Amino acid sequence: MGESAAAAKLSRPSRASLAFDPGEVRQQFPIFRAPRPKPLAYLDSAATSQKPDPVLEAMARYYAEYNANIHRGIYDIAERATAAYEDARRRVAHLVGASSPREIVFTRNSTEALNLVAHAWGRRFLEVGDAIVLTEMEHHSNLVPWQLLAQEKQVELRFIPVTGSGELALETLPELLADGRAKLVSVVHISNVLGTVNPIAEIARTVHAAGALLAVDASQSVPHCPVDVKQLDCDFMAFTSHKMLGPTGIGALYGRRRLLEAMPPFLGGGEMIREVKLTESKWNDLPWKFEAGTMPIAEAIGLGAAVDYLEGLGMAEVFAHDRALAGYAMERLAEVPDLVMLGPPADRRGGVVAFTLGEIHPHDVATVLDDEGVCIRAGHHCAMPLHAKLGVPASARASFHCYSLEEEVDTLVRGLHRARKVFAR
Amino acid sequence: MSGMEDLYRENILDHYKHPRNRGTLEHPDVSYEDANPLCGDKIRMDFNIRDGKIEAVRFSGSGCSISQAAASMLCETIEGKPLDEVKKLSRDDVLEMLGIELGPVRLKCGLLALKTLKAGVYGLPQWPGEEDEGEVEQARATDFSGTQPANGRREGHR
Structure with missing residues (x-):
């Protein structure tokens, strides 16, 4: 739906x-x-x-029965761990209607997912004088990463106002986009304070008509309601496991494949590389390009179980x-x-x-x-x-x-x- | 019973409902305002200082009962006292005045008045260090082996 x-x-x-x-x-x-x-x-x-129970049991089973690092070992339990980790990604991709599991990058939480966009996309593609449009009802996680980026890149922050009834004054959006300087709009789907459900698909039409991208903070929506990235027509979407019956320590970024492909890595280290020389490296394929170091494996498996549980309800x-x-x-x-x-x-x-x-x-x-x-x-x-x-x-x-x-x-x-x-x- | 009878002892509610020294001074020698942005607690203190003594002190602001009661108690205690004596007031003295134990979040409420007082009178940029010690104690008091966290009791009240 x-x-x-x-x-x-x-x-x-x-x-x-x-x-x-x-x-x-x-x-x-x-x-x-x-x-x-x-x-x-x-x-x-x-x-x-x-x-x-099923979430806690899935995590305990991993640790008790097939605890091994993923994407490396060529022995049985390592292959089981890798399969379980990647299976969790497929479940998450299915939950939010992504075209491919490659469009789901595991992160620590929503905050890290939004920071990933700010760093990897923002630093590469924004130029002095560009603008980012946010709203007055954002959680700090969808404000502060953009403030840091704005200072660094000399980018202007603009805000969709909140009305007295706690809703977005969306009639201001075309004006905020009119000069063509806004390259990204980042909006919360459901407000964590007001509970307001923002009309993302409608916002996406306005944003895309102006040639900008749309990021959605879905921290309070993916855990609670049907969310389909194709129907919302968003370009990035951030959400977190611990608000959706899963463990802490893992979240996800959805990103359109062509955007993720064009972005440089976020963190450097093991796993995110294809080939390393002393002074340069080639990046791994999506989504592993953005998953440096050993990821929270048990937590990903727990998130997969949480998705199953939610879809069961x-x-x-x-x-x-x-x-x-x-x-x-x-x-x-x-x-x-x-x-x-x-x-x-x-x-x-x-x-x-x-x-x-x-x-x-x-x-x-x-x-x-x-x-x-x-x-x-x-x-x-x-x-x-x-x-x-x-x-x-x-x-x-x-x-x-x-x-x-x-x-x-x-x-x-x-x-x-x-x-x-x-x-x- | 646990919890509330401890947290809202009669003296705290009394100071909250009938604050002492509440208001402002017309010509303060020193005035200082501080806040806990995380809770929205705000306290301003105005002081008149004569001959090394706090001749008058008033507080204003808004916030939770703990922050406001602590300000009221502290003002009542220090008015008329020599600065030397006021300087010795510690976090434990404030906790003793309140007569309760505070978890890490409410501890900041309880100590805001003292922080404002110290910064105001002595120009200290911030309350030195003691708060962190409490947090370490609190961490040690958590029993990770069981399901029930142990009470983060603070000891060494003077």
């Missing part, structure tokens, strides 16, 4: 269409089976997701679940006095709800909630410019995944009432 179908789903969040029982799903996550004084209400999946079903829960949370949170929610209405967002609670600092809110077993994020969620734009120093954020339950939202709301009592002045 591509963006148009996802957009159709956006119109009406409903719990009725659920194809899986989140209570049953939850039982496959050891962290929820561990005995605790209070049941864990984990509402911080936008920061990192929990990990199901169905990405459209996961998204329907997350969005229905966000809708339920917004209804329940509206009952709490002094609570102000950030971002668009439920029918235009993913499974993320950020809010402020009167004058109570989000850290204090989070501490009271922690005492109730509720885990939420408090702070600026690595989006300081967005918080500045919204005029709040920090916010609290609840976010969901396939194992999240309405009962957890109920516990959250009880905790918020308690926080109001504790800090009533």
Whole structure:
């Protein structure tokens, strides 16, 4: 399913269409089976997701049964390790609709994937006076790499503004591209703070019409909803394993093959070379040209298992679940006095709800909630410019995944009432 | 019970809800502002200094209960005190005033007022080193062999 179908789903969040029982799903996550004084209400999946048994088992099996380095050994377990690692890449390529596994480069995380584009593409192809267009709702990972590049290359940064309802003012984009100096636009797919789902395919049409490239930070979309790079028509896309039920330490960059082919390597070292002489080398083929040194093999295998698990649930079903829960949370949170929610209405967002609670600092809110077993994020969620734009120093954020339950939202709301009592002045 | 009763002891809530020395001075001899950008905690301190003593101190700013209560407690403690004495105030003194243990994130909230005070009165560019020692202690207190992290208890409170 591509963006148009996802957009159709956006119109009406409903719990009725659920194809899986989140209570049953939850039982496959050891962290929820561990005995605790209070049941864990984990509402911080936008920061990192929990990990199901099949992911942990796949990683343990690699270490216990066929731990060996990849692409080198010619013995049985090394070949098994190589096959498992490359199989994980094929699964990831299939998940996001890449034309070939060669278009999937494993990285450490989304941040590294975006840095890879900034270094390998930006340094080679940008010239003094060029521009890069970003938005005001970016995570720091899609701001800071471009700031570093802009300083180095004397490139201008331009920004699509965020409206009062927490959406992109896309009518400004043609203007930002009009002088032809913008060579790249890099945009978040789903905001990690507001939950806003940005219309990537529509943005891609405008960007490509102006002759620029489009990079997408898909950190909050690939883990939660159907994403197809062909339908989005993006040129680069970054995402990370640990937000999609997989381990930390691995992420991926999708890039159009002809772009990746034209780019010089990112890091130099073993594995990324075909032939090394003392003073020069020839680069390896895609995607290994960008994978220097021994990669996180167990983590790649774990990511492959996570992709299997998510596809087993169905990405459209996961998204329907997350969005229905966000809708339920917004209804329940509206009952709490002094609570102000950030971002668009439920029918235009993913499974993320950020809010402020009167004058109570989000850290204090989070501490009271922690005492109730509720885990939420408090702070600026690595989006300081967005918080500045919204005029709040920090916010609290609840976010969901396939194992999240309405009962957890109920516990959250009880905790918020308690926080109001504790800090009533 | 764990957690909240410890973290929000009555004295902290009292200082948070009824801050002492809150406000600004009309003609401060020294004024200094600092922030924890990660949490959005902000504290400004105004000082009047006479004959080697802190004649008056006021704080303003915004932030979480820990940062604001610590500022209130610290101001209450130092007003009227000789600078020599104020100079000796340490991170442990502030933690003792708060009377609670703080994890690594909230520790920065708890110590912002002290950092502001020291930088303001002594022009120290930053709080020297002690914070890092706490983080090392915290790392040692994590038991990687079990499933439950051990409590990062801080010892050596004076």
